[in-house]
Amino acid sequence: MPVVAIVNQKGGVGKTTLATNLAWALAQTGSVLLFDADPQGSARDWGHFNTGGPENLSVQGAGNNPLVDQVRRLSSRYDWVILDGPPGISNVSADAVRVADAVLIPAKASAFDVWAATDIVEAVKARQTATKGTPKAAFVITMAKPRTRLGRQIDAALAELGLPVLQNRTTDRVAYTQAGNDGTSVLSGSDRTARDEITAIRHELEQLSHDHQ
Ligand SMILES: Nc1ncnc2c1ncn2[C@@H]1O[C@H](COP(=O)(O)OP(=O)(O)O)[C@@H](O)[C@H]1O
Ligand SMILES: [Mg+2]
Incomplete structure (x- = not known):
């Protein structure tokens, strides 16, 4: 049932990669809908490729109805809905934050990427204030280069934005x-x-x- 939105207005930060892998992971123990809210449809394309994936994993693109209605209607049918967000700050990303129980904001290990997340962080905080705390939200560092000064700088930059950072991260690996x-x-x-x-x-x-x- 929880709806998890993976959002960041910046492209190329690892939203789709995180969304597809987490959807696959959660589908090992429950039913999962990977909902592609990105008009580019990367997650949907990935879904078309994947034939040997978990049986419990469905992939769907956004239709023409408002996102919030579509996702609310679908969420009761699945144990998890993972929403792969679009690039850019748009009504779609605002709606994704509104409909989510949890928001993950992927941030690549560069200060530019951290600064680019400011708008979505503001949107999340405004929503949390209006609802007394929903959605829960955290950054996830992606494509990290471990044990570099860069990594420590990113941790410091993210801390200033005032949302927690998950302890676990993805490192930069060709496997993804x-x-x-x-x-x-x-x-x-x-x-x-x-x-x-x-x-x-x-x-x-x-x-x-x-x-x-
Ligand atoms: N942990 C990682 N290590 C290496 N490459 C990654 C990792 N995560 C994502 N990528 C690559 O970075 C690029 C952008 O990722 P993507 O998930 O499409 O970002 P977004 O959805 O935010 O635009 C893709 O080529 C993807 O394969
Ligand atoms: Mg994407």
């Missing part, structure tokens, strides 16, 4: 791009570190979402 191209998940690939990263993020997401209930 390969899985995206193949229409699969790193969970079915041979890169054990990537598998562990997604599994760990999945557990943190479950905690974040359940805090809310």
Whole structure:
């Protein structure tokens, strides 16, 4: 039932990669709808490729009806809805924040990417104020280069924006791009570190979402 929106107005920060892998991970134990709110349809295309994925995973693109109505109507039928957000700040990303129980904001390891997230952070905080705390929200660092000064700078920059940062992150690994191209998940690939990263993020997401209930 929880609706998880993966949003950041900046493109190329890893929204779709996180959305597809988390949807796949959650579908190991429950029914999942991966809802593609990006007009570019990357998650939907990925879904067309993927034939050997978990049975419990459905992928759907946004229709013409308002996003909030579509997602609310669908969410009762699934254990999880993962919403892959569009680039840009638009009504669609505002709606994604509005309909979500939890929001993950992927942030790539560069200060420009952190600053680019300011608008979506403001939208999330405004919504939290209006609703006394929903959605729960956190940054997820993506494509991290471990043990670099860059990494520490990003942690500091994110802390200033005033939302928590998940402890687990994805590091920069070719397995993610390969899985995206193949229409699969790193969970079915041979890169054990990537598998562990997604599994760990999945557990943190479950905690974040359940805090809310
Ligand atoms: N952890 C990672 N390591 C390496 N490449 C990644 C990782 N996460 C995403 N990518 C790659 O970065 C590019 C942008 O990712 P994508 O998920 O499409 O971002 P967005 O949906 O925010 O535009 C893609 O080529 C994807 O394969
Ligand atoms: Mg995308």
